[in-house]
Amino acid sequence: MDKHAKIFVAGHKGMVGSAIVRRLESAGYDRLLLRDRRALDLTNQADVNGFLKSEKPDYIFLAAAKVGGIHANNTERGAFIYQNLIIEANIVNGAHLAGTDRMLFLGSSCIYPRDCPQPIREEYLLTGPLEPTNEPYALAKIAGVKLCENYNRQYGTHYVSVMPTNLYGPNDNYDLNSSHVLPALIRKAHEAKARGDRELMIWGSGKPMREFLYVDDMADACVFVMENELENGLYNVGTGQDITIRQLAETVMDVVAFDGKITFDTSKPDGTPRKLLDVSRLRDLGWTATTSLRDGIAKSYADFLSKS
Helix, strand or coil: CCCCCCEEEECCCCHHHHHHHHHHHHCCCCCEECCCCCCCCCCCHHHHHHHHHHHCCCEEEECCCCCCCHHHHHHCHHHHHHHHHHHHHHHHHHHHHHCCCEEEEECCHHHCCCCCCCCECHHHCCCCCCCHHHHHHHHHHHHHHHHHHHHHHHHCCEEEEEEECEEECCCCCCCCCCCCHHHHHHHHHHHHHHHCCCEEEEECCCCCEECEEEHHHHHHHHHHHHHCCCCCCEEEECCCCCEEHHHHHHHHHHHHCCCCEEEEECCCCCCCCEECECCHHHHCCCCCCCCCHHHHHHHHHHHHHHHC
C-alpha cells in the first residue's frame, strides 16, 4: 500500500477498528478516512454510496459490526443478523460502485460449524450446523465472506476476508450484559476484589476451550494481508493455541491479584465446546502473533482501569 493512499477504516472507534488505525498511523499512512456514526450511518445505503463515491478510497478495512457475547447474541438475534448484513452489503456494493478494488472484510471464527474438526481449517466453512447461540451473527458474517468472494468472481475486485479468533484488548466492551468472556472476567474479578469477595462466579462449566488474540496483533495481521496484496481468499487469524475457560479465569485472577475461589453457574450455556483455529495458511506466508496471553490480559486490565 502506498503511504499516501486513501484508506477508509469502517468502524474505527471499535476495538478492532481503533487497533487498525493505530497500526496504520504507526506505519506512516497519512490519509485515513474516519467517520463516526453521527457523520456516516453505515446502515443507510444512500449515505454509504454517497460517501464512497465522493471519497473514492483506495483501500477499505471493513471492521464495523454489531458484536457481543453469548447473552447479547442469544437475546438480540434479529438485530445481530440485520445490522451486520446491511452494513457489509452497503459497504461491499458501495465500494464496487465507487471503483475501490481492495478491501479487507473482518469476519469471526464463529462462522465455522459448531462441531467441526480441530484445529479449524478455512475449508471447513459451510460443512455443518452452526452454534445455535450465535447463529444469526455467524450467518451474517458468512454472507459477508460470500459477498466478497462473489464480487471478486463477477467484477474482478480483490476483496479478502480474515477470520479472527476471540479478540481482546484496548477499547474492549466491559458491559456484563453484552461483553465477551475475557473482558467480562476482567471486570468480574476486579469488582470481586474491590468488594472483598471470596469467590468468582463464571457462566457454564469452565470446560470449553477457547483461543484468544490480542487486538493489536489482529491489526498487524490485517495490515500484513493488505500490504502483501493477498486476495481472493479466507484467512484464519489467531495464535494456534487454546486454553479452558477455567484456565483463562485463573490467569485473569492472577493479573488482577484476586485471590478467590472459582465457582461455576452450570445453568448458563457453554457455547461451542472447542474453537481452535488452524493458522498455518497465514503463518506460512510470514505472519505470526507476538503477544502472550498473560501480557495481553495485563494490558487489557490497564485499559480497563484507565476507564473505570
